[in-house]
Amino acid sequence: MAGRMELLSEQGLRLDGRRPHELRHIKCKLGVFEQPDGSAYMEQGNTKVLAAVYGPHQAKSKKAEGNDLVINCQYSQATFSTAERKNRPRGDRKSLEFKMYLQQALSAAIKSELYPRSQIDVYVEVLQADGANYAVSLNAATLALIDAGICLNEFVVACTASLSKSNIPLTDISHIEEVSGGPKLTIAALPTAEKIAFMEMSERFHIDHLETVIETAMAGCREIRDILERAVKEHLIHMGSAADWARVG
């Protein structure tokens, strides 16, 4: 802890010029692919993620037990996503871990009682990794699920937070802040119900600060949700008016 770099300048700005509570610029698009049932592209700063959803369809895997819904996720990072060429795009320890975390967070949001004995496949591809890969992947997966018309309790969004050396909480940390040695807290939340679906911490910090860092991450989640909601609404208006509000009964 002692040797880590200061993440905030004297003027109170971060390494990339943001203020402590500022999110990176978010750009997202729904329905980017024709073949899957739902798809989305999400950009948060320089982290760029594609997500595709297939299903719900009849469970194919033998592991389907009883009446439960199977959420099958795949997390992969493109070989060109990092500064050094990545040799294994998927299947390494980190990807498998993220895959499990995605399943965990998504199962909290999907209304699984509506899809017994079904399977939903979620494929996430990180095109460029610049910090908060898991959070952006989950946000993209949520958008793809909405595009696929799968029933959700509400938006499930994720955000990261960190703590500067002077104990000021930072929202949505970038790769350079991650490697500069700040602690990283990732939260996936259902912001309206104020429920936390998933939480992960990469490093220790004093418990006195935990509450403020969690609150910072939750505030980030709410902010991201508002941005995503606006994007979905815009997409629906766009698609709906193109289809002349045709409805399939």
Add this chain to the structure above:
Amino acid sequence: METDTTDQSKDDILICLPGERLCRVEDNVVLGEGTYEQGGYIYASKSGIVSIVESEEKYQMVSVNKPGFHLTIPATGDVVTARVLVTTPKFAKCAIFCVRNVLLESSYRGLLRKEDVRETEKDRVDIYKSFKPGDIILARVINQMEQSFMLSTAESELGVVIAYASDARKNRIPMVPIGWGEMQCPQTTIKEPRKVAKVLPESTIKSEP
């Protein structure tokens, strides 16, 4: 959900998002597709257009429709249309491609056991005398198993509706039913045993007792 929503005018289109609160739960409000109830309020569970349909006496159905999307899962009791894929002495494997009158995008697996082929003389049923791979059958879903849906044709209206004679030829003509247990090819006059569904043409329905 076969509700008519065309009466809604284009001006008052209300778009909602998952988790958005729609209205309070009241006695005369019924939850429709794409909604759920929590803590006395009705919430949307997917993005789409909110439609409030006045159905019957004083009941309002609140539902969310997504343009150009509809998911159908066969439920117990539904009549489905399926194609026979494989027959074995004990059961026939089928691919369900139509539920009620809704065509599915992806097919579901169905299993028709020997005991469920017909109502009477169940022990004298032979699968290979009832179905052949490639037949189109009407069946009722009786149960949902882990891997597939259990089907039954134990009704006179259920069974084979379209079938081709086994001798393969280029211009295949569907066989014509000549009784509840046999079908005949109009070209070659070959007769083959099938569990035939009693599908009545509309003109003859009135003459039936």
